[in-house]
Amino acid sequence: MEKRPQTTLILAMTADGKIADKQRSAARFGSIADKNHLEKQIALADGVIFGAGTLRAYGTSLSITNPELLQWRQEQQKPLQPVHIVGSASGKFDSQLKFFSQPIPRWLITTEIGAKLWQHKPEFERVLVIESPNTKPNPSHWEVTLNRLKQLGINKLAILGGGELVASLFQENLIDELWLTVCPLILGGQNSPTPVAGIGFFQSQGIKLQLLEVIQIEQEVFLHYLTAECGPGIPLEQNN
Numbered sequence: 001m002e003k004r005p006q007t008t009l010i011l012a013m014t015a016d017g018k019i020a021d022k023q024r025s026a027a028r029f030g031s032i033a034d035k036n037h038l039e040k041q042i043a044l045a046d047g048v049i050f051g052a053g054t055l056r057a058y059g060t061s062l063s064i065t066n067p068e069l070l071q072w073r074q075e076q077q078k079p080l081q082p083v084h085i086v087g088s089a090s091g092k093f094d095s096q097l098k099f100f101s102q103p104i105p106r107w108l109i110t111t112e113i114g115a116k117l118w119q120h121k122p123e124f125e126r127v128l129v130i131e132s133p134n135t136k137p138n139p140s141h142w143e144v145t146l147n148r149l150k151q152l153g154i155n156k157l158a159i160l161g162g163g164e165l166v167a168s169l170f171q172e173n174l175i176d177e178l179w180l181t182v183c184p185l186i187l188g189g190q191n192s193p194t195p196v197a198g199i200g201f202f203q204s205q206g207i208k209l210q211l212l213e214v215i216q217i218e219q220e221v222f223l224h225y226l227t228a229e230c231g232p233g234i235p236l237e238q239n240n
Contacts, residue, residue, distance in 0.1 A: 004146035005157040007174060009166060010041045011195050012181040018192040019161065026057040033217040034181045038062060038160075041179060043069040045082045045158035047149065049109075051165040052088035060098045062160075083107055083154065087165050091117045109145060126152075142172050167198030170207050178209065178225040 012030040013019050020027050030038075042048055043064050050061070061084045064070055070080055085107045086093075091114020093099075100106070100123045108114070108124040115127045128148060130141045149157065159169060169175050180195070201207065208228040215222040 003150060004143065004174065005046070005150050005154045006176055007146070007157045007159055007169070008041060008045070008177040008179065009159040009169075009175050010038055010179045011161055011166075012038075012183055013195055014183055014185040014187050016186050016188060017194050018187040018189070019163065019195055020057070020193050021187050022189040022191040024053065024057060024193060026059075029183050029185045030181060031183070031218065031220055034183070034220060034222075035062075036066070037179070037181065037222060039064060039066055039069065042082060042158055043073060045156045046078070047083040047085055047107075047154040047156075048158040048160055049085040049087055049165070050160040051162040052086065052090070052093070053164070054160060054162045055086050055088075055093060055097070055099060060102060061104065063102055063104050079105070081105060082158070085109060085149075088114060090114050095121075095123060142168055142174055146174060161195070163193050163195060163197030167196050170196060170201075171198065173207075173227075175207075175227055177212075178223075178227065180223045180225065182221045182223065184219040 011019060012027065012034050014029065039062060042062060043066070048061070055061070063081055063084075064073070073080055081104045083105045084099075084102075087109045089111050091108060091110040106124050107126040107128065108118060109128045109130055110118075112129050115129050118124050118127055128145065130145050146157070159166065159175065166175070209225040210228055212224045212226055214224075
């Protein structure tokens with residue numbers, strides 16, 4: 001029996017592999033078809049997780065609004081909305097963000113310092129602490145955290161970015177599947193973020209993928225991958 005949830009990473013990127021522009025603005029280049037695809041994947045999950053930068057960029061999370069998907073979740077005896085989980089070391093957010101008024105359950109994964117900011121406040125229903133000596137979430141702790149999510153009823157987890165969170169989870173070999181939408185746009189730029197941030201992996205030890213299916217809808221291509229069971233990748237050392 002798996003100790004952690006089944007995980008699916010869902011991302012949209014430009015044809016040159018960018019998930020946002022050089023100002024890291026909220027990505028709006030996906031089509032209606034891509035939004036519908038994302039909503040469907042969210043509907044399949046018990047929880048969705050995303051990083052602090054993603055929340056600050058969008059100010060909201062994508063809730064399920066499609067009546068058919070809502071009916072399906074009801075028939076499956078699931079809550080109408082999955083749990084929306086923010087991963088943030090600092091825990092610093094503007095409480096006036098629209099996210100905090102959306103009719104969705106909200107959890108926070110943070111450090112002890114970040115947790116103190118939300119003590120005795122109603123914005124998050126649950127705050128989980130992940131701690132390391134430098135007060136930042138340590139990738140080696142993510143498996144423990146996901147195990148905890150499983151204990152709390154999150155059997156299927158959708159991962160929505162950003163790049164740092166995705167890199168941390170790939171580093172620990174904690175991503176099972178990947179849905180990647182390739183959008184017909186070029187952004188370029190060294191400062192434009194890509195799907196996986198961090199310090200990168202050696203080519204010989206990168207995360208290997210198995211292509212399961214390819215779907216084209218008008219000008220977009222939807223790629224569905226399974227991650228190969230090759231163990232965690234080895235990160236490149238940062239240059240001194």
